[in-house]
Amino acid sequence: MGLLYGLIAVGLALIFGLMDVTNFAHGEFLMLAMYVTFFLFAFFAIDPLLAAPLVAAAMFVFGAAIYIVIVRFAMRAKANIGMVQIFTTFGLAILMRGLAQFFFTPDYRSIPVSWLGGKTVSLGGIFLPVPQLVGALISLGAFGALFFFIKKTDFGRALEATREDAGAVALIGIDKNRVFALGWGLGAALVGLAGAVMAMFFYIYPDVGASFALIAYVTVALGGFGSVFGAFAGGIIVGLVEATTALILPPSLKSVGIYAVYLLVVFIRPRGLFGSI
Amino acid sequence: MDSSFAQRRRRDLIVAACLAVLAALVPLFVKDVYVQNIMVLTLMYAALSQSWNILGGYCGQISLGHALYFGLGAYTTTLLFTKFGVLPWFGMLGGGLISALIAMALGYPCFRLRGHYFVIATIVIAEISYLLFLNWDWAGAALGIDVPVRGDSWATFQFTRSKLPFYYFALVFCCVAWLVTWWLEDSKWGYWWRAVKDNPDAAESLGVVVFNSKMGAAAVSAFLTAIGGAFYAQFVSYIDPESVMSFHFSLLMALPAVLGGIGTLWGPVLGAVILIPLTELTRSFIGGSGRGVDLILYGAVIVLISLARPEGLIGLFSRRRKGVAR
Numbered sequence A: 001m002g003l004l005y006g007l008i009a010v011g012l013a014l015i016f017g018l019m020d021v022t023n024f025a026h027g028e029f030l031m032l033a034m035y036v037t038f039f040l041f042a043f044f045a046i047d048p049l050l051a052a053p054l055v056a057a058a059m060f061v062f063g064a065a066i067y068i069v070i071v072r073f074a075m076r077a078k079a080n081i082g083m084v085q086i087f088t089t090f091g092l093a094i095l096m097r098g099l100a101q102f103f104f105t106p107d108y109r110s111i112p113v114s115w116l117g118g119k120t121v122s123l124g125g126i127f128l129p130v131p132q133l134v135g136a137l138i139s140l141g142a143f144g145a146l147f148f149f150i151k152k153t154d155f156g157r158a159l160e161a162t163r164e165d166a167g168a169v170a171l172i173g174i175d176k177n178r179v180f181a182l183g184w185g186l187g188a189a190l191v192g193l194a195g196a197v198m199a200m201f202f203y204i205y206p207d208v209g210a211s212f213a214l215i216a217y218v219t220v221a222l223g224g225f226g227s228v229f230g231a232f233a234g235g236i237i238v239g240l241v242e243a244t245t246a247l248i249l250p251p252s253l254k255s256v257g258i259y260a261v262y263l264l265v266v267f268i269r270p271r272g273l274f275g276s277i
Numbered sequence B: 001m002d003s004s005f006a007q008r009r010r011r012d013l014i015v016a017a018c019l020a021v022l023a024a025l026v027p028l029f030v031k032d033v034y035v036q037n038i039m040v041l042t043l044m045y046a047a048l049s050q051s052w053n054i055l056g057g058y059c060g061q062i063s064l065g066h067a068l069y070f071g072l073g074a075y076t077t078t079l080l081f082t083k084f085g086v087l088p089w090f091g092m093l094g095g096g097l098i099s100a101l102i103a104m105a106l107g108y109p110c111f112r113l114r115g116h117y118f119v120i121a122t123i124v125i126a127e128i129s130y131l132l133f134l135n136w137d138w139a140g141a142a143l144g145i146d147v148p149v150r151g152d153s154w155a156t157f158q159f160t161r162s163k164l165p166f167y168y169f170a171l172v173f174c175c176v177a178w179l180v181t182w183w184l185e186d187s188k189w190g191y192w193w194r195a196v197k198d199n200p201d202a203a204e205s206l207g208v209v210v211f212n213s214k215m216g217a218a219a220v221s222a223f224l225t226a227i228g229g230a231f232y233a234q235f236v237s238y239i240d241p242e243s244v245m246s247f248h249f250s251l252l253m254a255l256p257a258v259l260g261g262i263g264t265l266w267g268p269v270l271g272a273v274i275l276i277p278l279t280e281l282t283r284s285f286i287g288g289s290g291r292g293v294d295l296i297l298y299g300a301v302i303v304l305i306s307l308a309r310p311e312g313l314i315g316l317f318s319r320r321r322k323g324v325a326r
Helices: A002-018 A026-044 A048-074 A081-104 A130-152 A154-164 A166-171 A176-198 A208-223 A228-248 A251-268 B002-029 B033-058 B067-084 B088-110 B115-134 B164-185 B188-198 B200-205 B210-236 B241-245 B247-261 B267-289 B293-308 B314-325
Strands: A120-123 A126-129
Touching (some): A026 A081, A026 A176, A026 A208, A048 B293, A081 B247, A130 A176, A166 A176, A208 A251, A208 B115, A228 A251, B002 B164, B033 B164, B033 B188, B067 B115, B088 B210, B115 B247, B164 B188, B188 B200, B247 B267, B247 B293, B247 B314
16 A cells, blocks of 8 residues: 555655646546546456556646646746645646546446456465555556656656756756656656556545545655655555554544654654655 | 835725725625625635735745634634533634644744645644544544524524624624734734745844744734634534534635735735635535536636736736826
């Protein structure tokens, strides 16, 4: 579970941390990805596992489009840019939730049979549900690829440079909007991957994103803004803390542990664990 | 320059007085209970947003956890009344004081954080208390508390037959929040806050005690928000954690100020007057379908206003004024 939080969070970290843009609609991106997975399954009988790359690709296009159509303009604001971003994306989140209710109805849906659903595997006597295990493996792979991508490719460097100083970057011929649109696409693609995996073992309904979004913000902040590795580490910590809290406190209070750990970390280290901003 | 500022402040005061008198006369002509209900909510949100604006707008400390103070106000009042029979008026004051104290206690560690880290800390703190109240049996847990009806009177601040007393209280509350902001705007605190917002390091070097200014803003803001919470509890006479302490509510409180014009005197009022009736009307006229059309409209309006008027709708007015002056 922690790795999945990590995967959701790392998509957000990319948008939130690396580009310094707040995205309050991240949970709704996840919701959309889960619905896409569901409909691919329902209409074309494509297993979520196969659908994952398709969903990621679709979400890439969606994320980039959202940036170009909406967020690009929010970044132009001269005054209180942070608030404009928060509330533009918050409005977007409400809009998406409304659209989901309209087109998909508020019913709870789930994917009843998939290749991996309901199966467990025994690892040295500990039984693990296969979908979660595969999700964890996919997350690990995606992290590795992303880490390489950010640190080693021209695009990754362009992304970091653009956040640092958009003006200077423009001078050497990099189009800020193109870089950021790609960044949004990539962030959305990662959450698409997470959504496809989660559709295997979670109910799908219009508000599903809300419960994950807050934890994703906390994960990103816990790891520290501007650090992909931080989001990864944050995801694992959040997963572990949640599991531990669930042992001690009633299940309805399991998030309290995560929040408390976040507060503890930032009070001691105001930049999160691995943050650079 | 100085005199034009004084002039503007005097004009603001006169405009506010005229608007208040107008608002006080409206119920003489509008008898429809449904419309009155919307007007009460509009005034309440204007006041709440005004309180949020003190910390978020003037001092620049974006809190998305104000539902905590609202909830504390509501719960203090209701719990004192239902469990100990203390009149809501004392509960209201008590809730305000508790909230102000808690705001300062929380501010002590939180105000060291900056930017996103601060915003997320405010969300997380409010969320923790939301979850705790959700599981606190003595305080009604997830079921919430019904405020028992003891007959209509000002002493218990309960009116089952008419919404007018609530309307006038909300109006007074809104005026008080406005006046406090108006007064603070030209006080030592107001200047400190704006300095802290623009550049905390520079402010500190010029002798503004940044930490204390933030604490002051938080205390005033929390106190007023809690009064709003106490009022809301009396108005709907039923509270549960979901309706008074959820994260969504924190955003709703900040929204009118942001859309109207953050850090301005009139922004929250303008934002509330536009936003709240819109929300309520769309909800009751097209929200009944259960298909989320009201959410689609509401979300679209927020996106459009944020994009078209990043400085807030108040910008429309100041531009026109400048045009006239020329």
